[in-house]
Amino acid sequence: MSAYVRWLALLSLCVLAGCGGGGGSSSDPSNSSGSSTSSSSSGVSSSSGSNVVTVTVNAGPAAAQGGTINIPYISVTLCQPGTSTCTTINDVLVDTGSSGLRMMASALQAAGLTQADLADPNNAGNTLAECVPFADGYTWGPLMSADVKIGGEVAPGVTVNIIDDNGSFAPAVPNNDHCATHGATSLNSVTAFAANGVLGVGVLDQDCGSSCAECASAVGGCNADNDIYYSCNTSNTCGFTPLAPTLQVRNPVALFAVDNNGVIVTLPAIPAAGQVGASGSLTFGIGTQANNALSSAAVVLTTDGAGNFTTTYNSQTLSSSFIDSGSNALYFPNGTTPETMITVCPDTQSDPNASDFYCPASPVSETAINRGQNGTMSTVPFEITNVNSLNANFYATPTIGGPATPAAMLGSSFDWGLPFFYGKSVYVAIDGMTAGSAIGPYNAY
Amino acid sequence: MKFHHPRPGFTRCTFSLLGLLVLQAPAMAHLGGDADSVAADRDAMHAQLSSTPMQLYSLHEIDTPSGTVVHEYSTRPGTVFAVTWQGQLPPDLAQLFGNYYKQYQDAAAAHSRPGMHRQLNFANPDFVVESTGRLRSFRGKAYVPSLVPAGVSVAELQ
Numbered sequence A: 001m002s003a004y005v006r007w008l009a010l011l012s013l014c015v016l017a018g019c020g021g022g023g024g025s026s027s028d029p030s031n032s033s034g035s036s037t038s039s040s041s042s043g044v045s046s047s048s049g050s051n052v053v054t055v056t057v058n059a060g061p062a063a064a065q066g067g068t069i070n071i072p073y074i075s076v077t078l079c080q081p082g083t084s085t086c087t088t089i090n091d092v093l094v095d096t097g098s099s100g101l102r103m104m105a106s107a108l109q110a111a112g113l114t115q116a117d118l119a120d121p122n123n124a125g126n127t128l129a130e131c132v133p134f135a136d137g138y139t140w141g142p143l144m145s146a147d148v149k150i151g152g153e154v155a156p157g158v159t160v161n162i163i164d165d166n167g168s169f170a171p172a173v174p175n176n177d178h179c180a181t182h183g184a185t186s187l188n189s190v191t192a193f194a195a196n197g198v199l200g201v202g203v204l205d206q207d208c209g210s211s212c213a214e215c216a217s218a219v220g221g222c223n224a225d226n227d228i229y230y231s232c233n234t235s236n237t238c239g240f241t242p243l244a245p246t247l248q249v250r251n252p253v254a255l256f257a258v259d260n261n262g263v264i265v266t267l268p269a270i271p272a273a274g275q276v277g278a279s280g281s282l283t284f285g286i287g288t289q290a291n292n293a294l295s296s297a298a299v300v301l302t303t304d305g306a307g308n309f310t311t312t313y314n315s316q317t318l319s320s321s322f323i324d325s326g327s328n329a330l331y332f333p334n335g336t337t338p339e340t341m342i343t344v345c346p347d348t349q350s351d352p353n354a355s356d357f358y359c360p361a362s363p364v365s366e367t368a369i370n371r372g373q374n375g376t377m378s379t380v381p382f383e384i385t386n387v388n389s390l391n392a393n394f395y396a397t398p399t400i401g402g403p404a405t406p407a408a409m410l411g412s413s414f415d416w417g418l419p420f421f422y423g424k425s426v427y428v429a430i431d432g433m434t435a436g437s438a439i440g441p442y443n444a445y
Numbered sequence B: 001m002k003f004h005h006p007r008p009g010f011t012r013c014t015f016s017l018l019g020l021l022v023l024q025a026p027a028m029a030h031l032g033g034d035a036d037s038v039a040a041d042r043d044a045m046h047a048q049l050s051s052t053p054m055q056l057y058s059l060h061e062i063d064t065p066s067g068t069v070v071h072e073y074s075t076r077p078g079t080v081f082a083v084t085w086q087g088q089l090p091p092d093l094a095q096l097f098g099n100y101y102k103q104y105q106d107a108a109a110a111h112s113r114p115g116m117h118r119q120l121n122f123a124n125p126d127f128v129v130e131s132t133g134r135l136r137s138f139r140g141k142a143y144v145p146s147l148v149p150a151g152v153s154v155a156e157l158q
Helices: A003-009 A105-111 A210-217 B035-044 B093-111
Strands: A052-057 A072-079 A086-095 A099-104 A127-134 A137-150 A153-163 A197-201 A229-232 A238-240 A262-267 A278-284 A300-302 A309-313 A316-323 A330-332 A364-371 A377-384 A401-403 A424-429 A442-444 B048-053 B057-063 B069-075 B080-087 B119-124 B127-134 B137-143
Touching: A052 A262, A072 A099, A072 A197, A086 A099, A086 A105, A099 A105, A105 A153, A316 B127, B035 B048, B035 B057, B035 B069, B035 B080, B035 B093, B080 B093, B093 B119, B093 B127, B093 B137
Parallel strands: A086 A197, A099 A153, A330 A401
Antiparallel strands: A052 A072, A052 A278, A072 A086, A072 A137, A099 A197, A127 A137, A127 A229, A137 A153, A229 A238, A262 A278, A262 A424, A300 A442, A309 A316, A309 A364, A364 A377, A424 A442, B048 B057, B057 B069, B069 B080, B080 B137, B119 B127, B127 B137
């Protein structure tokens, strides 16, 4: 049985007493009594600071059944807009590879937060929903408006996507459009993400942007090719609808009062063999406070409109590469010659998808070169270990990798997942925002 | 094996597509389908279609108004053996995969893991998918190995 299967089988046990709990800073407002008056943190920040929260890599929520490796969690507080009715949800995945907050309905329900689905401004009586495509599936559920508080920061009235993992949302997944066809399989569960929600703090302000805002005037109108938002009527029938950027699911950081131009994810260096867990920080703002300056030593890679830059690895030019704390390994195309290929784990009866990971006989040291849209280049060394040799009790492992799509149309990807973050501060600057000495969208490290 | 359903009249010359002759669109287009199915895909996607005969196959490019680009590759007799796509959102893969879509659904369910939602790759004996991306940036390729004409390198199909 592979170590990976053992990880998945590793139920509860909470081996990680030291890292458990996902605990945001102790100054977080506790359940249902948090003040909604923003202390909007424009003042002096200490080295911790109201713009800093703890990021923890551990086994995650109990419902994730032992979790999976290399998932970074924070706590997020959601309040009914303009009220002090709030709840704090732990084990929310910090994802630099997407934008917008998505919460599992079951987690909100368990925490006692109820909030009406967001009304569709264009269709009286209707409410809004969203189908989000992923490469391996989709999520489906309604939208809501919430005041989102993270540490000392507040995003007032931000649209949040509720992932309907408990069947509480009456409208079924619409058939015959992208939910049913390009997503293939539902990711509506805590186990699919090993998280109670996903906080997308990527380089974009909105998840969809102008395509979903302007689809009504496109040839064919709003459809599966240009839209992911739905208007659902009282008969629970949903159809595509345009949605203004300000009402779309937005990166909450963009709505913070001051620290709104991006984030910094910092994780400690850990041994190549991994360790039981890790604790770092998520800092809001870049160059907006004394504690979040863009380091002069940082390499700034500007990205395209989707957050991609170019990585060259083994003579392969991977023009849709990205830095993604929501990916738990380094996923990159294998070499194409016997000398450059890394051994892939063999599929077995007990783990028929073992070949999603690399299994070199001994650790291999590799390098790749990242190049931003701005031409800045950076050589990145990394190491890949046999995934089956890793300690099954370790949730933080910097040397795990897997083969990625080798030859997709017009550019493949080097997915710099969480292993990339260990021992670094990674800056993520939002599109169009000045962040330190550079303008987003960019990644820096 | 239930793939590859050559239609009556499928020997109709591929080059008729060249003139963008509007063919009678069948109910469903699919990988493994004939050249008519390419036109059906175009219609379903409100798209422009241009076809180019190559030495070993024909390339049909479908461009949608929102910028999604789909390439369908057909054998000289006209059977679609590979498709690729690129766009802000994935195209309708049920439409593109046809009878192979069930394999795609099954593989997606089997391969989906936490921390690994940016790609989906699998190689069944008669159907291969290499798919990657996230919102605003999706790309992929799918093909039927048994239908690939001799001498064609699938890796080079863009």
